[in-house]
Amino acid sequence: MEDYQKKMEELARTLMRQILKYLATSEEEMNWVGSLGGASTALQLNSYPMCPDPHRAMGLAPHTDTSLFTILHQRTSGLQILKEGVGWVSVHPVTRALVVNIGDLLHILSNARFPCVLHRVVMKEPKQRFSVAFFYSPPVDFHLYPLALSSGQIPLYRSVSVAEYVGKKAKNLDKALSSIRI
Numbered sequence: 001m002e003d004y005q006k007k008m009e010e011l012a013r014t015l016m017r018q019i020l021k022y023l024a025t026s027e028e029e030m031n032w033v034g035s036l037g038g039a040s041t042a043l044q045l046n047s048y049p050m051c052p053d054p055h056r057a058m059g060l061a062p063h064t065d066t067s068l069f070t071i072l073h074q075r076t077s078g079l080q081i082l083k084e085g086v087g088w089v090s091v092h093p094v095t096r097a098l099v100v101n102i103g104d105l106l107h108i109l110s111n112a113r114f115p116c117v118l119h120r121v122v123m124k125e126p127k128q129r130f131s132v133a134f135f136y137s138p139p140v141d142f143h144l145y146p147l148a149l150s151s152g153q154i155p156l157y158r159s160v161s162v163a164e165y166v167g168k169k170a171k172n173l174d175k176a177l178s179s180i181r182i
């Protein structure tokens with residue numbers, strides 16, 4: 001497990017660097033990743049027991065993750081994401097592939113260019129489900145705000161510390177993002 005967490009930390013840092021490059025973040029703002037050496041990470045093992053009548057079983061209620069992003073390992077079906085204009089779409093496991101779910105903090109940081117994804121777990125099959133979620137976030141005292149705005153682009157969100165945002169999310173799950181909207 002420790003080894004897996006270390007590998008995920010390396011992967012998350014690489015991904016974060018690529019995302020910031022894609023967003024055309026300035027040199028100064030890029031230093032931000034350096035400071036993510038002290039990123040806050042968590043590994044969560046999820047188990048969804050088998051239910052003989054899957055129609056009566058609830059997996060995981062719809063939510064967005066509070067992280068920058070979450071790297072998910074899954075071997076059985078059940079995960080669904082909400083696709084705008086389409087509805088709930090299943091994300092089936094692919095051998096040797098990981099799923100990356102964008103969370104609220106990257107949504108804010110990227111000024112909604114990397115939108116967070118609403119997802120849930122449904123237990124349609126009479127089969128136990130396991131998943132391993134690696135949450136990648138800045139340190140709790142970190143203040144984040146929309147980065148890499150070109151001239152004329154307006155920030156959609158005000159600056160917020162990770163701790164403040166986590167508090168808002170705990171109080172008001174689905175209204176946290178809109179509560180910091182400018």
Ligand SMILES: O=C(O)CCC(=O)C(=O)O
Nearest residue numbers: 046065074079121131133
């Ligand atoms: O089990 C899953 O695939 C979803 C887990 C998840 O969304 C979470 O832990 O936040």
Ligand SMILES: [Fe+2]
Nearest residue numbers: 063064065119
């Ligand atoms: Fe999640």
